[in-house]
Amino acid sequence: MQALVVAAHGSHLNPDASAPTYAHADAIRETGAFDEVQEAFWKEEPHFREALRSLEAEEVYVVPLFISEGYFTERVIPRELRLEGWDPSLWDSDGTNAASVTLEAGDVGKTVHYCGPVGTHDAMTDVIVRRAERVTGDPQVGPEVGLAVVGHGTDRNENSAKAIEYHAERIRERERFEEVNALYMDESPEVDDVTAYFTSRDIVLVPLFIADGFHTQEDIPEDVGLTDDYREGWPIPADVDGHRLWYAGAVGTEELLAAVLLERAAAAGADVGDALESVQGDVTGTGV
Template sequence: MSQALVIVAHGSHLNPDSSTPTFDHADTVRASGAFDEVREAFWKEEPSFREVLRTVEADEVYVVPLFVSEGYFTEQVIPRELRLDGWDVEQWDSDGTSADHTTLTARDVEGKTVHYCGPVGTHDAMSDVIVQRAESVTGDADVGDGFGLAVVGHGTERNENSAKAIHYHADRIRETGRFDEVEALFMDEEPEVDDVAEFFESDDVVVVPLFIADGFHTQEDIPEDMGITDDYRMGYDVPTAVDGTNIWYAGAVGTEPLMADVVLERAAEAGADVGDAIVRVRSETGGVAGD
């Protein structure tokens, strides 16, 4: 019985870097040898969601959405475009952040079993990636003491789950007590990332946007909104002092190599036999092996 991993992501018609994290994480999983095949698919690039299943030869296909929240794409667009027969969002039995996986068939491919997983963004392991991102941007493997952490989301989109995912991880990280303060902030709703310094008493705040890829929002909007640069084209320093607070801006969390671990965890929980790949990938990408 051969198994394939299909990582589905948004992609872009305009920005070539949008698919870079998807390719990078796919390559990490490929190198781990956990799957006979690994393939990327995109809403805006190729192969499309619509045609990706026919490009893999395996009988067992694990589909992991590289999206930050449960919502329009994971619940409507991806299942529809993959032609998943009998898909119903109830199968995930999710409260908005607890989707797991469901097993279905797809109408255009015979003999394949499709294990459709929840998005990486709402998996528990994503909290570890956010922390790891904070470590990467500060260059301090023990960052936390004396630091605040802001987890930033887009905010009001097509459904409320986008904010839920941000709060979910902010709450989980806060409970660990590693950082002095942890706040969930948003681009388009209160509390807004524009006033980031106001929400923290700490002199140093790490800002981690829960986005899959760097692009317009993470490279232009958020840096300018926070005031770490007047013009994104001029770049910004890390950290940059804003109103007396050092802002350590991390850029999209999705570019963090440890994301490959979340992809693997999703597939493994859906039944994929990944052997010791999770331990190895965590170790290679800076996570804690065996955690």
């Protein structure tokens, strides 16, 4: 038997924070690739600490539904799962290329394949592009259009910005969009000044957040000038400083993310059969 644990942050304050986690877990559950699929959270139930105890399978694949390698993926989740011998250096990562490591959770007698977060997987580049396609309604979006990959950013974790810039650079190299910039909420260059970083009339903003919440539905829309009051909503596209801004929802709400979770588990050794095709196919190629 093999099991999958989708580990996410969750929230005591935002009831929608866990919605993407349940949606992606359900999509994978329906494929039958795993005998068990378990959601687990830091701020909600079921909690990380109980995740392994609730499973019958002795072989478990844990995939963090987080954007960056950092405090939660390197400290909190391994500690709460009680992974024996864990150390962040086992990932041998520069902040964007964690793969997986196999450890024991001896107190529950399980072998755990602990994977890097979905946010640093190469396939996330394609998910970002898919969000741009969806919000514009144009599967060929790119020429004469600027793309802003928007992250939280923080001085406390350099890997937070690394993940955003990593995908921005990968998209830039494809030369599909006129311009591609990584912008942040809490560090420079700031998303508040988005129009100052683009010459393109049309700009697509894709927030690299797992769930829609306070930042993506309140802060960013008001800060970039989409609306004066988030409660009144905003047009798509919105006219701001002579540009048209197309604002996508959080990247984590994109249904294609279920495939990225499966990619992580498969790379760690899980037998996923044809599950990738049934959740919109293998997304590790050169573009969606």
